[in-house]
Amino acid sequence: MKLKSLLTSAALAAGLATGAAAQDTTTVGFVYVGPVGDGGWTYQHDQGRLAVEAAYGDKVETIFQENVPEGPDSERVMTQMALAGADIIFTTSFGYMDATNAVAARFPDVKFEHATGYKREHPNVATYDARFYEGRAVIGTIAGHMTETNKIGYIASFPIPEVIQGINSSFLHAQKVNPDVEMSVVWVYTWFDPAKEADAANALINNGVDVIMQHTDSTAPQAAAQAANEAGGRVFTFGQASDMSNFAPSPRIASIIDDWAPYYVKRVGMVMDGTWESGHSWGGMPEGEVVIGPITEEVPAAVKAEAEAMIAAITDGSYHPFTGPIMKQDGSVFLAEGEVATDVQLVTMDFYVQGMTGEIPQ
């Protein structure tokens, strides 16, 4: 595939190409922040890519580039893909936001879809995201029940609204079932660095944490918890982005799975029949984009039932994880009794809720 795209771009450069639009196939590009084999975030996006191939067969060709750093280098990769004849390009990390819009300005005929961002400066840019905080509410509930030390650890990547939503959602729900719970957040400033993620997990475990959540992409924290358990510890984790079922039934006791396949298949289909439009999609459990993986037998049946009831309530729309009363960390009111957070309030979230310790880095 890569060779083919190289040849295509070479042909374009030589002025020999008749244009990708003249062909019947739709070329779909994917820009990944980590390796396809990370077992987490990028792996799930690649599963979405494979679903697109499976859905459209010969009518579609996919190209992808792994390990693309956020920043100027991503702009180069996107430009190359656009030159190689991509009709639609999915850029699958928050840090590609400005690069996506910059490249989109230069290629008005190519559609761009940026994951987890909010900037749509051109009519050919759309954004999409999943309501991960819905899944966080469920695992927060499980974590609140499972912790014995009343300390939950959270390996956070970057201080952006998406990550802060996850921290607040899981803390609120852990606190709801266990008022004594505390949450230690460790910011690692990376999406993918197995060694650092493992170090962070070990630091949390050494500080008395017995349930670890992560908002980073590798399975290293799971392995660290597994090693701690073999040395006589009692630490639980949750699969992140992907099921990470290799670490079930313990330490991994449940997971939040991002399923991008329905969205990717739908959007590529819209490019094919010419109905694609810019916009923002934010699907969650009802759309099947956020899925809770199997809850293992380490979790008591009553807790499992409670978690499943919450999944059902979020899926049928009767429960929103951010429903008032919710106070901010400084004591001011975020949501009054019965009030539900708007999407704008969620995507601009830059504060901890009441009861959290520590500060969000600026």
Next chain:
Amino acid sequence: MMDLSSINPVVLVASLMVAATPILLAAIGELIVEKSGVLNLGVEGMMITGAICGFIIAVESGSPVIGFFAAALGAALLSSIFGFLTLVLLSNQVATGLALTLFGLGLSALMGQGYIGIKAPTTSPLNFGVLGDIPLIGRILFSHDWMVYLSLALIAGTWAFLKFTRAGLVLRAVGESHDAAHALGYKVIRIRLLAIMFGGACAGLGGAYLSLVRVPQWTEGMTAGAGWIALAIVVFASWKPWRVLLGAYLFGGITVLQLNLQAAGATIPVELLSMSPYIITILVLVIISADRRRAALSAPADLGKPFHATS
């Protein structure tokens, strides 16, 4: 209200050593390579190749020791490709080194296809008997796995080799002036090739330490830049083995310390904590290498220059 009592110094020192060892191994190997006058920017690629070679063989044989040997061998083989290209075919060292990194990342991803999510056999700490029971000191000094001690022995060995042995002198001579060394009858290419393979073997051990001890599992791209840190430490340590040790332990130590401070809820801004490993390591090594003339002297004069016997 900073409650840091939850940080256990003994555990901290243990995790510091674990965090520093991969960089330390890769850096000491690269030091020898650069002392021989070759700049190999492929450390990252050799590390990750070592990580997967070590992991595969350790899983298949059930023995981490055999795994580490395989890691050293695999990465040394990879580095010999670099040696052949740069020494025999006289390709550009910078470009070839970068290509080696890309190649190593791709090759390891391919080799590791069937090994994602598998558990590696455990490398347990050495048993020092009574020594390990000494309060505090025993736990700090005598509670590590054998690779930690091997990496320290490699530092001491490299220092002694470069300072006291004839072979070390020859290696340095080749790095200072390959033409003069050649005129004296030393086999420049052979010496450099051996140095490159030693560097590869060390980088491979460092990579395997990641996949077998520190993380411990195989994940694509798991070195995540550790090779570049090792390269930087060699330069900032002005090609001195003990300073490499200091640099690697500072970097690894502060990385672990800042994560522990965060986990313990220290009221230091996270931004400062996150940049501290880089800033402090650079500052300390720059200050001890502050004498410019002496620092320039310790850089091998023929570093990165191609050698051709007839010229």
